[in-house]
Amino acid sequence: DIQMTQSPSSVSASVGDRVTITCRASQGISSWLAWYQQKPGKAPKLLIYAASSLQSGVPSRFSGSGSGTDFTLTISSLQPEDFATYYCQQANSFPRTFGQGTRLEIK
Amino acid sequence: EVQLVESGGGLVQPGGSLRLSCAASGFTFSSYWMSWVRQAPGKGLEWVANIKQDGSEKYYVDSVKGRFTISRDNAKNSLYLQMNSLRAEDTAVYYCARDGYGEDFDYWGQGTLVTVSS
Numbered sequence: 001d002i003q004m005t006q007s008p009s010s011v012s013a014s015v016g017d018r019v020t021i022t023c024r025a026s027q028g029i030s031s032w033l034a035w036y037q038q039k040p041g042k043a044p045k046l047l048i049y050a051a052s053s054l055q056s057g058v059p060s061r062f063s064g065s066g067s068g069t070d071f072t073l074t075i076s077s078l079q080p081e082d083f084a085t086y087y088c089q090q091a092n093s094f095p096r097t098f099g100q101g102t103r104l105e106i107k
Numbered sequence: 108e109v110q111l112v113e114s115g116g117g118l119v120q121p122g123g124s125l126r127l128s129c130a131a132s133g134f135t136f137s138s139y140w141m142s143w144v145r146q147a148p149g150k151g152l153e154w155v156a157n158i159k160q161d162g163s164e165k166y167y168v169d170s171v172k173g174r175f176t177i178s179r180d181n182a183k184n185s186l187y188l189q190m191n192s193l194r195a196e197d198t199a200v201y202y203c204a205r206d207g208y209g210e211d212f213d214y215w216g217q218g219t220l221v222t223v224s225s
Contacts, residue, residue, distance in 0.1 A: 001169075034211035036152075043202055043217055044144075044152065049209035087152055091210030095168045096142075096154035 002026050002090050006099035012107040017078045021102045023071045023088035032092035035064055035073045038101075039084045047086075048073065078104075109133040109214045111203045116219030123193050123223070129186040129203030129216055137161075137181040140206035143188050145199035146218075153199075156188065157206060171197075193223045 003026035013019050023033065031051035036044040046055045048064035051071060061076040075082055083106050088099040115127040127143070142157035156167045156177040165177055176189040186203055200218040207213030 032210055034209065036212075038152075043215035044212070045215070046207065046211055046213050049207060049211040049213070053209065055213065089152075089154075089211065094166045096157075096210075098152040098154070101151045 001095055002029060002093060002097055004088055004090055004097050004099040006086075006088055006102050008102060009100065010103040010105060012105045013078055014107045015078050015080055017107075019075045019078060019104065021073045021086055021088075021104075023066075023073070023099050025069045025071075025090055025092075028068045029090045029092035031067050032090060033064075033066070033071050034089045034091060035062075036087045036089065037082075037084045038087065044087065049091075080106075109205065111205065111214060111216035113201065113203050113216045113219040116201065116221045118222045118224065119193055120225050121194060121223055124189070124191045125193065125221060127188040127190065127201055127203075127219060127221070131184045131186065131203075131205075134205070134214075136179075136184040141179060141186045142204045142206055142212060143177060143186075144202045144204050144212065144215075145197075146202070147196075147199045150199075155201070158186070190221070193221075195223050197221060198223045 005024045033051045035048040038044040052064045063074050086102045110132045112130045119125050143155040158165045158177045174192045178187045202218045203216040204212035205214040
């Protein structure tokens, strides 16, 4: 199975800050990577697919990059509604696997 | 508007069975792979199983192989998860999700809670 490791596990930031979350795969997955946002008590929401493609309706302050084993999710200017938990997910092979999550908190 | 609505969760004893359902609307259900993803209380996300458009291919995470069965009824726009021999570690919110063209999960239901406890 492909292991997905996110860092950091949690981060504190302020409104307007630029934040970067990283995700590393235990083996190469080309660009088969997605990013999700989850708020407490809610279902996850797809933000980025194919490593860098923005899902329809997602604000342009979210961006993704990377290929192979190393990927990043960047939020260019944090808004109050962005404080949530973020997960990466590899889509290269079965079983599909997720990172452990990164909790983004208000400083 | 795409909608996925799960049902069938509840409290079940260890070793028991439960069948989850997911009613889909707002898209051509028969054109998409579909998945179940679960989340134990306070934990991360775990993909459980998925099924091809016509039901001819199914994949499972190792921890549920031989115990869970995913199925679908395209005439009823419905996805199912039959869960047998349930264990305490199966306790989770179970989400129905549509597989996107990027092999991601582009739409999710609201989830249904399964609690395995005596």
